[in-house]
Amino acid sequence: MRHTLLMFDVDLTLVDAAGAGQLAMLAAGAKVCGEGFSFEGVSFGGRLDPLIFADAVASTGHTTDAAVSLHDTFRAAYTQELRRLITDNGHRVTALPGITTLIDHLRDRARGQDDVMLGLLTGNYAETAQLKIEAAGLKRDWFTLGCFGDEADSRPGLTELAMQRYTQLTDTPADPDRVVIIGDTPHDIHCAKAHGCTAFAVATGRVTTDELREAGADFVVDDLSDPAPLLDLIRA
Numbered sequence: 001m002r003h004t005l006l007m008f009d010v011d012l013t014l015v016d017a018a019g020a021g022q023l024a025m026l027a028a029g030a031k032v033c034g035e036g037f038s039f040e041g042v043s044f045g046g047r048l049d050p051l052i053f054a055d056a057v058a059s060t061g062h063t064t065d066a067a068v069s070l071h072d073t074f075r076a077a078y079t080q081e082l083r084r085l086i087t088d089n090g091h092r093v094t095a096l097p098g099i100t101t102l103i104d105h106l107r108d109r110a111r112g113q114d115d116v117m118l119g120l121l122t123g124n125y126a127e128t129a130q131l132k133i134e135a136a137g138l139k140r141d142w143f144t145l146g147c148f149g150d151e152a153d154s155r156p157g158l159t160e161l162a163m164q165r166y167t168q169l170t171d172t173p174a175d176p177d178r179v180v181i182i183g184d185t186p187h188d189i190h191c192a193k194a195h196g197c198t199a200f201a202v203a204t205g206r207v208t209t210d211e212l213r214e215a216g217a218d219f220v221v222d223d224l225s226d227p228a229p230l231l232d233l234i235r236a
């Protein structure tokens with residue numbers, strides 16, 4: 001494996017969508033499941049979007065079958081609502097501290113030294129991840145690999161998928177020792193550790209540095225405005 005593979009979470013790691021995702025999901029859920037739809041008691045941070053929807057459907061009193069049969073309609077409605085909020089209504093989505101500079105640097109390095117590869121590993125759907133990051137000035141195609149919320153049953157499954165895709169793309173086996181998962185929640189940490197990868201945690205979300213350390217992160221930073229601790233992990 002000649003690259004260090006850096007897999008970035010989206011929400012509160014790369015960007016802050018200021019609640020746009022939840023607002024759009026709520027509107028889409030009400031449209032698809034009726035007015036009683038709610039996310040009360042459903043946990044969001046670091047989870048896969050199809051599972052968040054399934055929990056909300058269950059807590060609204062629908063059957064598991066309903067969650068399955070309504071999912072594709074929900075996904076389309078959610079994407080439409082999110083696009084309306086972000087693109088049409090100008091809901092503010094911002095890159096978190098240091099991200100723009102860091103990603104610029106990593107893209108240069110990927111083009112020049114070719115010792116690093118960037119990817120997205122997120123609970124978002126591909127299309128909503130793209131809407132969010134592009135609203136913050138990043139581009140989907142800057143991230144060579146993409147592993148999204150509907151592509152595995154669990155977040156650790158996405159880590160496995162990332163390594164499989166790396167192997168397919170480069171024709172070299174992925175070495176967990178050179179895969180770094182960057183995220184803001186214990187879910188991001190667990191999905192790295194489950195496969196022997198490095199868990200690099202950023203406290204730019206709702207989880208404190210102490211909680212991220214307790215969850216087993218290998219590295220914890222307040223944010224990426226000083227990129228050195230992450231860049232130090234890239235090696236030949």
Ligand SMILES: [Mg+2]
Nearest residue numbers: 009011012184
């Ligand atoms: Mg996150």
